[in-house]
Amino acid sequence: MSMNSVRDIKDSFYRQTFKYLANFSNHISDEKLISSLSPYINAIQYEEGRDFLKSIILNSKRFFPKCSKPVREKMAVNLFCNLGFLSTKRREDFLKREGFYPPLLMVISPTMRCNLQCYGCYSGNYSKENDLPFDVIDRVITEGKRYGIYFVVISGGEPFLRDDILDIFEKHPDVYFQVYNNGSMILKKDLPSKLSKLGNVLPCISVEGFEKETDRRRGKGTFNNILDAMSALKDAGCLYGISVTTTRENNELVSSEEFVDFWIEKGCFIAWYFSYMPIGRCPSLDLMPTARQRMERRERIMEMRKRKPIVLADFWNDGPSVGGCISARVYFHINSNGDVEPCVFSQFAVDNIKEKTLVEVLKSDFFKAIREKQEGITNRLKPCLIIDNPNVLREVVHSCNAKATQDGGEALVTDMAPELDKYAEEFGKIADEVWRRDYLSKENIRESIQEPQHSVSGN
Incomplete structure (x- = not known):
């Protein structure tokens, strides 16, 4: 044998x-x-x-x-x-061959088409002309599995506008998919029964708060449509959750017990929190949560995580849990044009997946430079290259000649630079104080640690 x-x-x-x-x-x-x-x-x-x-x-x-x-x-x-x-084993083999661990997950946006026009949408300025071909999506997922990537996040655009999206899930029954969506297609396409039978898909529906906040950004009737969709998903025995964009206007509301308890009652398994980024459609620095708001949200979510029957995940504030910034290291994003970005919010690229293999992209000077720069960021409460270390993003983008993948995206490293530097300084003062107090003491840090090689540190 x-x-x-x-x-x-x-x-x-x-x-x-x-x-x-x-x-x-x-x-x-x-x-x-x-x-x-x-x-x-x-x-x-x-x-x-x-x-x-x-x-x-x-x-x-x-x-x-x-x-x-x-x-x-x-x-x-x-x-x-x-x-x-x-x-x-596959991750260890990759490390021996290439000298670094492969990512644990990937994000793919099969389409940037959407049936809503939400203000401030992070992907609102991408081209809507072309969807990522089915065979390319299939090939990338197949490549990823060779290196131990069995978790694929589907974003967009509205992914469920693609008639063949369920075919992807069915063709890769050994992969787990999380799908960010606006909830509008779930009942229209009878998805609850189909997802229940497939089993490997967890839809996360975008909300902005309660009915008032959600409908104001997404359109009248959206909130009630979401509740109807969740009820059907629950009856079908599906796992599902919410995705929340936190802004200066809703930060307190969406991190409140009232808000979390509401979605627990609606049967949500997970709630994802993402800070608003000044990218995409009509970017505005004034919509970003303040430095103080961001830290207060972190503290509330950490406390509720210990006792609430729901998984609470904060993309910007969970840096200590995942080893800092995860772009180009733990994950990456392939947009509908095939451009490979280090992060869904860091919308710059030098390679296109239609022209290169996954390994070639991961070994690129662009991704390598990002991983090397991450090693110098020791305070994991301020890991982000966009809003916490914007000077690093500018340096890497310019040195690697990376191009913005969305119309107007270059503003992050040009016009917005002074304001982003100011924000980074303000949050840095708060984060440094908390880091010294809560993380550098021997009571709260595990010294001489031996991490399992499949951990999200992905060294």
Whole structure:
């Protein structure tokens, strides 16, 4: 029997074990489950990262009995087993060949077409003319799996406008997909029953607050359509969540207990928070949360994460949990034109995936320069190259001759530079104080840490 055959048998055994755990998780106590996974949890350097992982584990356990059989089994196998466990060998092999770990996930925008016209949309100025061809999407996902990438985020545009999007999910049943969408297509295309049968798709629907805030940005009736869509997803046994763009106007509301409790009651598994970025349609620096608002949101979400039955994730404030900025290192973005960007918000590129392999893009001078610069950012509360270290983004973009991929995108490194530098200085003062107080003390840091190689640090 060949080594590959032995490995396949072992992998099959592990997948069946994870399926069993998903189907009988309600017979395992929270304490026993956390204890059995303590080597992985305790390997995470900071307390908030350990809290985040425990939240994912325990909320998955709570939700599994409510899910359809395909939904709970696909999450257990694709996300926890394939990505979190079996990908380790492929990631190690990649490290030996290329000298760095491959990303853990990728974001693909199959289309930039959208049926809404939300003000301040981060992708509003991308070309709507061409969708990313099906065969290119298929090829990139297939390449990614060779290197241990089993988590793919689908963004846009409105992804569900693509008639063939479900074909992608069906063709890659071993991958877990999270889809950011506006909720409008879920009932129109009878998606709840289809997603329940597929099992490997978690839709995250964009909201701005409650009805008033959401309809003001997205159009009258949007909020109630979202609630109807969620009700149908819940009845079908799907996992789903929300995506929130925090601004200077809604920051307090969307980080309040009232807001979080509302979406818990609606059956959401996860709530993603993204700070507004001055990019895309009608960019405005005045919409960005202030430095103080950003830190206050972080503190509230960290506290609620410990006790609320929902996964709370803050893209800009969870730097300590994921090793700092994750662009070009833990993930990357392929837009509908095929341009490969280090981050969905850092909209610059030197390569197009239609012309190069995934490995060639990851090894580019542009991505390499970003990864090297990240190593010099020691305060993980201020990791972002756009708003926390804008001088670094400007340097890398200019030195690598990267081009803006969205009309007007070059303003981030030109016209907006003075204001972004000012914001970085203001937030830096707050973040440095908190970093010294909460992270540099021996009580809160794990010294002599040995991280599992599949962790999001992706060194």
